[in-house]
Each structure stands twice: as C-alpha cells, then as structure tokens.
Amino acid sequence: MALDKPYADIPGTTIFDADQARKGYALNMFCTSLMKASNRERFKGNERAYLDEWPMSEEQRQAVLARDYNRMIALGGNIYFLAKIFATDGKSFQYAAALMTGMSQEDYARMMLSGGRSPEGNRRKGEQG
Amino acid sequence: MARVTAGVATSHVPAIGAAMDLGKMSEPYWMPLFKGYEFSRQWMQKNTPDVIFLVYNDHATSFSLEIIPTFAIGCAGQFAIADEGWGPRPVPAVQGHPELASHIAQSVIEADFDLTIVNRLDVDHGLTVPLSLLFGERKAWPCRVIPFAVNVVQYPPPSGNRCYQLGKAIRRAIESFDDDLDVQVWGTGGMSHQLQGPRAGLINKEFDTRFLDRLVTDPEGLAKMPHIDYLREAGSEGVELVMWLTMRGALDAQVNEVHRFYHVPASNTAVGHLILENRRS
Numbered sequence: 527m528a529l530d531k532p533y534a535d536i537p538g539t540t541i542f543d544a545d546q547a548r549k550g551y552a553l554n555m556f557c558t559s560l561m562k563a564s565n566r567e568r569f570k571g572n573e574r575a576y577l578d579e580w581p582m583s584e585e586q587r588q589a590v591l592a593r594d595y596n597r598m599i600a601l602g603g604n605i606y607f608l609a610k611i612f613a614t615d616g617k618s619f620q621y622a623a624a625l626m627t628g629m630s631q632e633d634y635a636r637m638m639l640s641g642g643r644s645p646e647g648n649r650r651k652g653e654q655g
Numbered sequence: 656m657a658r659v660t661a662g663v664a665t666s667h668v669p670a671i672g673a674a675m676d677l678g679k680m681s682e683p684y685w686m687p688l689f690k691g692y693e694f695s696r697q698w699m700q701k702n703t704p705d706v707i708f709l710v711y712n713d714h715a716t717s718f719s720l721e722i723i724p725t726f727a728i729g730c731a732g733q734f735a736i737a738d739e740g741w742g743p744r745p746v747p748a749v750q751g752h753p754e755l756a757s758h759i760a761q762s763v764i765e766a767d768f769d770l771t772i773v774n775r776l777d778v779d780h781g782l783t784v785p786l787s788l789l790f791g792e793r794k795a796w797p798c799r800v801i802p803f804a805v806n807v808v809q810y811p812p813p814s815g816n817r818c819y820q821l822g823k824a825i826r827r828a829i830e831s832f833d834d835d836l837d838v839q840v841w842g843t844g845g846m847s848h849q850l851q852g853p854r855a856g857l858i859n860k861e862f863d864t865r866f867l868d869r870l871v872t873d874p875e876g877l878a879k880m881p882h883i884d885y886l887r888e889a890g891s892e893g894v895e896l897v898m899w900l901t902m903r904g905a906l907d908a909q910v911n912e913v914h915r916f917y918h919v920p921a922s923n924t925a926v927g928h929l930i931l932e933n934r935r936s
Contacts, residue, residue, distance in 0.1 A: 536887055539849065554719070604715065623851075627855050639920065644859075648854055
C-alpha cells in the first residue's frame with residue numbers, strides 16, 4: 527500500500543520524506559561534502575568535474591550548475607543540505623528563499639518585515655484559483 | 656536528588672547567531688528581537704541551573720543522511736562547536752554532564768523510548784543560538800548542557816505526543832538521579848517558518864499565538880496535533896515545534912508563565928520564546 531501523504535496538496539512545498547530522501551541521497555551527500563573548506567575550493571575550481579565524482583543524475587548536476595533550488599528540491603534535495611551550496615557561494619538563507627519564490631530579494635525582505643507570507647490562500651493547491 | 660525547575664522555549668534562527676557574532680545587535684532590524692530577551696537574561700542570572708537538558712535539531716551538520724537518529728542524547732564530556740560551512744561560531748565549547756546524561760539514557764530506554772547514544776557530537780546553531788540568546792556573550796557557558804537532538808530534517812519527525820511523553824520520561828529520569836542538581840529543560844526551533852519552495856516566507860501569527868497559549872494551558876491536547884496541521888499552517892519547517900512539547904512534558908501540569916515574547920521576522924522566521932516555571936519549585 528502506498529504511503530499516505532496528506533501534505534501533497536500544500537502549494538509550493540515539497541516535504542522531504544522517505545521517497546525524496548532516497549531520490550536525493552547522492553545530491554545531498556555532495557552538499558555535505560561542501561562543509562570541508564578543501565572540497566569547497568575543489569568545487570569552485572571546477573564545478574562540473576567535482577559534480578561528476580558523485581553518483582548523481584545528469585538532471586541533478588544541471589540543477590546544481592544552474593543554482594535552480596526549486597529543481598534541486600524536486601529532484602530530492604533538502605534545504606538544509608542545499609544550504610551548503612549557497613553558503614559556498616557566500617549567499618544567505620534569505621537570498622535562497624527569495625530566489626525560490628521568484629521575488630527579488632528586496633521584495634522578499636519587505637514581505638518578511640511586514641509579517642511574512644500569509645497562510646490565507648496558501649494552505650491548499652488551487653485556493654488561489 | 657536532581658529536580659526540574661523550569662522550562663525555556665526559544666527559536667534558534669542561525670541569522671540571530673550571526674547578528675550577535677558580527678555585533679549587529681543594536682541595528683534597527685535586530686534591536687526589537689534582542690530586547691525581548693533582556694528580561695530572560697536577568698532571569699537566567701538569578702536562576703542559572705546546574706544543567707540544561709537542551710532539545711534541539713541538527714541541521715545537516717553532524718548528522719548527514721548516512722545516519723538519522725530520531726532521538727539522540729549527547730553523553731560526552733564536551734561538545735565542540737560545529738563548522739557549518741563558514742567556520743565555527745566564536746562561542747565557547749559546550750561542557751556536558753556524562754553522568755546525568757547516561758543515567759537519563761538508561762532510564763528512558765528502560766521506559767520504552769529507544770534513544771540513540773552519541774559520544775561524539777559537534778553542536779550547530781540549533782543548540783548554540785539559544786545559549787547565546789539566554790546568556791549573551793561569554794568566555795565559558797555558566798552551566799553544563801546535555802544536547803538532545805531530534806530528527807526534524809527527514810520527514811516524519813516523531814509525533815508531538817511522542818515528544819511530549821518522552822518529556823515526562825526524561826523528567827522521571829532526572830528526578831531519580833541522586834546528586835543535588837537544578838535542571839532546566841529547553842525546547843528550541845520554530846515558530847512558523849518555511850525555508851523552501853515558492854511558499855517560502857510563510858508566517859502564521861494566529862497559529863503561533865495559539866500554540867504558545869496551548870503549550871502553557873493545554874499541552875495534552877496540543878500534543879495530539881497531527882504533523883499535517885504544522886506543515887499546512889506553520890510551514891514545512893514549522894514542524895520543529897514538536898520539540899517544544901518535550902520541554903513541556905518535563906514540567907508540571909500547571910506552570911507559571913514567567914515570560915513570553917513573539918517577534919516577526921528574524922530572517923525567514925517567526926521567533927517565539929517562553930519561560931515556564933514549575934509552581935512547586
């Protein structure tokens with residue numbers, strides 16, 4: 527029997543569950559490797575060659591090269607692991623969050639200062655019509 | 656005998672640690688947040704415990720996807736500050752309490768909670784930001800700390816009720832320890848926030864306020880809230896709040912709310928903070 531996933535209808539949200547974790551294992555372990563300064567240097571020196579050392583799918587490698595975080599998440603990435611990539615790039619959590627929402631960092635920061643994204647209309651897919 | 660004197664809940668946003676480490680506390684963005692902890696620091700000076708049992712989560716720092724313990728208790732004598740990718744935070748190493756930690760581990764496992772015992776653990780912002788918020792900048796932390804890591808990275812985290820019942824078992828374990836120790840139990844993480852995907856930035860003040868209210872007056876009922884409610888209402892990372900229930904489970908049914916603070920935003924997150932005291936202490 528398939529797992530019950532009542533969270534599948536939350537818009538703009540991917541829950542890092544057993545299936546995602548299995549898909550993203552190599553991608554996330556690549557991210558973990560970036561916690562070592564020497565690995566960060568090697569990655570920055572030649573991203574493509576460094577990515578080729580990991581048993582990731584070509585799609586996952588392309589998503590990393592493009593810094594497409596939504597794509598990485600769809601392919602099994604977890605935000606706490608992906609954070610090692612934007613930390614390597616010298617970027618903040620707020621930078622990455624803004625990027626994933628498609629907003630400019632200024633607009634995103636302004637939204638947060640005025641109380642954040644409202645749950646109204648954001649609880650279930652299709653609520654916003 | 657050891658006794659549980661109080662519980663503290665607080666968010667553990669990494670940007671708060673960075674703001675402290677870079678001396679940005681008096682900037683307009685951060686000032687209101689640190690003001691909310693002024694009372695707490697004074698209270699902590701008067702009520703410094705011997706040991707803090709600190710419930711937190713690791714953020715893909717010491718636990719990668721290789722090993723994912725649902726509940727892990729740190730039994731070492733010392734815990735180094737982790738390098739999370741930009742160098743360790745400039746805060747003192749954490750001194751553990753191996754005797755009490757291993758006493759709790761054995762007691763709680765015998766009470767049907769299957770903990771993972773960890774004798775080597777680098778602690779990340781999930782543990783150090785709460786210490787910094789409550790103690791400020793220090794050359795050494797003023798008490799021992801037992802780190803207790805809960806998996807909230809790979810879904811599902813343990814249920815709210817499991818965390819709450821575990822808190823009760825931890826209290827019984829603490830109170831069966833022979834040494835005369837004052838112990839506080841802290842729960843960290845939350846409140847509403849979502850760090851990923853197009854819905855990032857979600858904040859739900861109504862949910863958070865109700866969570867704070869119910870944690871004080873109706874923890875039994877609150878513990879029954881299913882994960883889907885956290886995810887939908889408080890954001891995908893808001894489910895960290897189950898860790899607060901472990902703290903609450905370690906306290907009396909009736910507690911005094913000594914302090915409450917709520918602030919939006921710290922980076923992407925709603926910050927919540929409570930100090931609760933057992934009435935009999």
